[in-house]
Amino acid sequence: MEDHRSLFEQEIRKLKVPVAKVFLKNGKIVPAVFAKSSEVIGTSDKDAVNAQFPKTVAQTENKILKATGNLEKKITGKRVAVLFSGGPAAGGHNVVVGLKKILGDGNTLFGVKNGPKGLLEGTLFEITDEMVKEIVNTGGFDFLGSDRTKIKTDEQFNAVKETVKKYNLSAIVVIGGDDSNTNAAILAELLYDMGVQVIGVPKTIDGDLQIGSYLPISFGFDTATKIYAELVGNILQDTPSSRKYWHFVKLMGRAASHVALEVALQTRPAITIISEEVKEKNMSLGTLVQSIADVIAKRASKGINHGVVVVPEGLIEFIPEMMKLIAELNEVLAHYEVDLQNMHTMDEKKDFIYKKLPAELAKLMASLPDEFENMLLLDRDSHGNLQVSQIPTERLLIIMVEERLNEMKRHEDEVRHLNMTAEEYARFQKFKFATNSHFFGYEGRCGAPTLFDAAYTLNLGLAAGSLILDGHTGYIVAVTDLQKGGNVLALPLTGLLNIERRHGKDEMVIKKALVETNSPTFLFFASRRAVWAEKDHFTSPGPRQLWGPSAKQLPVSVALNQGYDSLAFDLGEEVQVY
Structure with missing residues (x-):
């Protein structure tokens, strides 16, 4: 079974594939x-x-x-x-x-x-x-x-x-x-x-x-999201089994949240962040952290000490204050590329950059943990983009959410908006925020x-x-x-x-196609997420199928946005290609 000769690989070469009329x-x-x-x-x-x-x-x-x-x-x-x-x-x-x-x-x-x-x-x-x-x-x-x-x-x-x-x-x-x-x-x-x-x-x-109805989706999206959905579904199944962990899962997708949204629709986690919504609502990093902490605290007050948070890879670029910082950094790094190349230490580079940034952005950058501050200065890719896959946004959120939860435990007035009873607040105070972080990216790109x-x-x-x-x-x-x-x-x-x-x-x-917050897909997601946050309603979709009843399932987001009346695709007559 060496050299791409597993039983599975041998069989998929024989698979008949639908061909348009x-x-x-x-x-x-x-x-x-x-x-x-x-x-x-x-x-x-x-x-x-x-x-x-x-x-x-x-x-x-x-x-x-x-x-x-x-x-x-x-x-x-x-x-x-x-x-x-x-x-x-x-x-x-x-x-x-x-x-x-x-x-x-x-x-x-x-x-x-x-x-x-x-x-x-x-x-x-x-x-x-x-x-x-x-x-x-x-x-x-x-x-x-x-x-x-x-x-x-x-x-x-x-x-x-x-x-x-x-x-x-x-x-x-x-x-x-x-x-x-x-x-x-x-x-x-x-x-x-x-x-x-x-x-x-x-x-x-x-x-x-x-491109709207002209180009419903690019290829590879369906496979990747089904792989990620299987992994997230497995983790979701684990959380009520171990009953003590919050898993923060970052999913590939730098410029748009389509992957995170599709995986959410397939698995129903407690929290899914959609970058485009964060930008549209002008949410600060602090506001975003508070929204996550609220869900975690509310579940903890009900005795639910576990859950999953799905985070898009490119989130950091959609938070308005961070967007301004990154945009300014892109300009500075491009304009002073030669100057920066001649500098030998990160501290020297940062001191130089601080002086080129507007005061409020220099202050924001300096307020970040050193690990994340340094990552904002990573080399851009060949298209001039920040390599956000290398920035552990999920870990940044864990650090900030934990800090916020501790503050909420110490100050009862800071959870008043959650309408907890005294018994619920006492339960929340005893809650231990135990976490795991994951980044699913390369796992989804090259599967069959x-x-x-x-x-x-x-x-x-x-x-x-x-x-x-x-x-x-x-x-x-x-x-x-x-x-x-x-x-x-x-x-x-x-x-x-x-x-x-x-x-x-x-x-x-x-132009990159972003998640539209008035799209059928997002509106359906928005109508259900509060229910998923309150208590476990998750789904574990299992591995992708090439035969059987779920083999012809389209991405949920594609079916919703295109107005299809089912999740089943039909691309024509099945043909043995070779």
Whole structure:
């Protein structure tokens, strides 16, 4: 059972996967043809985008394409490169499988080793049928590898062109998140005159690459949230068993709380923090801590000395006072990068930075424990973002909540708003706040894909390959109507671009989709959380399933936001791919 030959891995390669009707003819997988619709998509920055991307905008007119039927003409001679960009997400291998299947024997598919960096270095290899048979329905990005290089300099652009010439490429498929697909938009414009097509595929477990009903979700989200929900469900089951621990669980998801919200809907913990709500309500760190302490104290007064707190990874960036501090730090770190590199100690760097910050922000930063203060100065990632996964927000909350609980135990007037009886307050005073902290991140990125992600990614790969054969460039593929057979679309990348502040300057990027507090998903969550806080109503969903009654369950948040009448997905007829 070595080398990816466990009993499970052997069986999932044989798994039949649903394929949308538009890719089928007489039971066989065939390319689709696309027609330009009348639906135009664009952002408030469309004029600036149109000026910067004149060639692709003129070609796409920022209109959505819809797959309308089978591509009857046989296209051969295409030489297509595919790469992974950014962090892994379950199902990526099936995008490659779908591409290889739809391109067929008359065209050549190259794999780019190690993501955008490999595209710059020209490390490509031809992908064969035997190779894709080994990776079908499997997790991870190990077949190609990935990295986070952002292609943005003239030197890098020239390197891409050299790789295109070296391999005589007709097209490039970029599998990635919002930043990676921004790169895809740039490459589509850059390579337009060379006749090279560029197509994007939506990947990110964070769920923050979605465009309303046009792009309901990115791939990898379903698998990751089901893995996390199993783990959180296990912990929730443990808490009433041991009856003495509060578990603070940080979940991956830097810029949005979709993962935390989905896991909450699947498991019903006592407390779930949604970063976007914290920002919208202008909650301070102290206010947030008080809200957590109130729930813990109230449960303790009823004799419930356990529970689970779910915390989004990027919470620290959504607390308004911390947002201001981080934004100012980003500007200072970018502007004085060389000065800081010449400093040898953290104290020296902090003293320098304090003098560059407004007084109130310098005071806030100095008030934080040294451990967290230092972490705010961590090197930014390649996209200029604070690496919040390295900041143990869950531990910061534990420290502050414990301090607040102790104050509430010492001063009865500080729990008056909780309406405790004397007996309840006495019970609360005896309560011992015992905690455990967890961060679930990498555990969810490379697991074998759920049936939904396996099917979704296969269809995305079929769509990307079909767009190339049908002669299109500058699009990101999408599948909608997930509950009734799947409707295949292509969205113009330029229609998704916005101007945002990055690295201390304005840049074109695809805007991240955040949790909307007026969305059906959030409103349902908000209607139930007080009940979940009062006493245990948790659910343990168990491991993800590929066979059986729960195998076709969609993410709850997707079903709610899209207005589906059930959690069951239907992406077409089940087909043995290889």
